[in-house]
Amino acid sequence: MDVTELAENVIAGNRRALARAITLIESARADHREDAAQLLSKLAQTGRQSLRIGLSGTPGVGKSTFIEALGLHLTGQGLRVAVLAVDPSSARSGGSILGDKTRMEQLSRDPMAFIRPSPSQTELGGVARRTREAVAVCEGAGFDVVLVETVGVGQSETLVAGMVDVFGLLLAPAGGDELQGVKRGIMETADIILVNKADGALEATATRTCADYAGALRLLRKRPEDPEDFPKAMLVSAITGKGLEQAWSEITALAEWRRETGHWDRRRAEQAQSWFAEDVRRGLLARLDADAATKAALAALSDDVASGRLPPSVAARQLLDQI
Secondary structure (H helix, E strand, O other): OOHHHHHHHHHOOOHHHHHHHHHHHHOOOHHHHHHHHHHHHHHHOOOOOOEEEEEEEOOOOOHHHHHHHHHHHHHOOOOOEEEEEEEOOOOOOOOOOOOHHHHOHHHHOOOOEEEEEEEOOOOOOOOOOOHHHHHHHHHHOOOOEEEEEOOOOOOOOOHHHHOOOEEEEEEOOOOOOHHHHOOOOHHHHOOEEEEOOOOHHHHHHHHHHHHHHHHHHHHOOOOOOOOOOOOEEEEOOOOOOOOHHHHHHHHHHHHHHHHHHOHHHHHHHHHHHHHHHHHHHHHHHHHHHHOHHHHHHHHHHHHHHHHOOOOHHHHHHHHHHHO
């Protein structure tokens, strides 16, 4: 199947073609990268836009369970939902479990949903290297909502905020007091905080946690792209469905407000510029890695650094001066 045919099948909603397209863009082979660029150009011509939602949270907070519950809620309303789930890769072996389709068993069987797990590999920030491109492919395929589930390991997992329209942070009951809530980083980028597991014996604790974070959010500087009552904290339960409809209502209300005020287009433009700059940086590094003279100079200077003959910063400057 050539790129043109693949693009046509993706646009027509062929799930197998969609899976093949994402596999293509995740490939590091030079010929595949060229085909991927052509594919993205063809899909961009559709002009389709999905509501992109990023979801992060610490391990064990119930991200997959929440996403499945939210996904089923949305498909029940007739919306097509794509889930791009990023799993952590082993720093030692490079392997990844990719078990999200198993954890979202009901949603994976829903014909209105598509789930694609991807390894984070060496990428920091909680997402995979080609997640932006995977989102663009899902938009070209006509999905109404694209959910991006991050690895989510701490305060620095903010990269996903630069590729979505709304960023949600899931927290567990007793996930921190008000002082914990004002930490910079992920708290500053979250549009909505969802305190999950607000059911049973944990409901009272979840209510207190939600109040703590609501107070903390009031201390954070208001951002120009936020309406008056955002960011906000809410209670949800992926098990009972409590708060799901309200959370979705708040997410769509925020997205609509940003559309009406021009923040949506401005945000998308900034994200596209950031994507462009990142690809240029990666491309330049790849060309340097492929240059024989640069590789030889790098090896020689690396030996000087290891032996203590040169400080790392001096060696780096010498290498850059040779380029």
